[in-house]
Amino acid sequence: FLLTLHITVTVLIFAGSKPLIYSMHVTAALIGLAIATVSCEAAQPPVAKMRVIENPAAAGAQFPRLASLPDGGILMSWVEPAGKDHILKYGLLRDGKWIRQGEVARGGDWLINWSDFPSVVAIDKSFWVAHWLVKHKGGRTYDYDIATSISNDSGVTWSTPKSPHR
Numbered sequence: 001f002l003l004t005l006h007i008t009v010t011v012l013i014f015a016g017s018k019p020l021i022y023s024m025h026v027t028a029a030l031i032g033l034a035i036a037t038v039s040c041e042a043a044q045p046p047v048a049k050m051r052v053i054e055n056p057a058a059a060g061a062q063f064p065r066l067a068s069l070p071d072g073g074i075l076m077s078w079v080e081p082a083g084k085d086h087i088l089k090y091g092l093l094r095d096g097k098w099i100r101q102g103e104v105a106r107g108g109d110w111l112i113n114w115s116d117f118p119s120v121v122a123i124d125k126s127f128w129v130a131h132w133l134v135k136h137k138g139g140r141t142y143d144y145d146i147a148t149s150i151s152n153d154s155g156v157t158w159s160t161p162k163s164p165h166r
Helices: none
Strands: 002-015 018-031 062-068 074-082 085-094 097-107 119-122 128-135 144-151
Touching: 062 119, 074 119, 085 128, 097 128, 097 144
Parallel strands: none
Antiparallel strands: 002 018, 062 074, 074 085, 085 097, 119 128, 128 144
């Protein structure tokens, strides 16, 4: 179908104390085409395939974080309790299977809460960075430093933790 609209636009502009009136006629043509097909078959909903992937984290683990890997895999990091300490761990998921897991760091002086928790991210195929927050000894509740560790071999080994701003 073809639909034509004729619109008059009036603009009132004040120049000093005398109004100036401008009118324009605008014609807009809207062309639409509707094609309907009729089928005797009922529409079938799409079928989603689901599979269960086991979680590599131990019971009591918290704060999972997912990051994509450059090769299409998934990197998951999480925190596990170990007595009074925390352990930052990671798992590598490819083709629906956890192919490798590892430990990045552990400590008893970490600041962890719902919004501030450790993580591991892949910057590229082999260069990964981990971070966590370390409380200041004798400091107030939210006095902390950032600790970072890097891996140049996709998480197999990790550098000694350092603060990026000290």
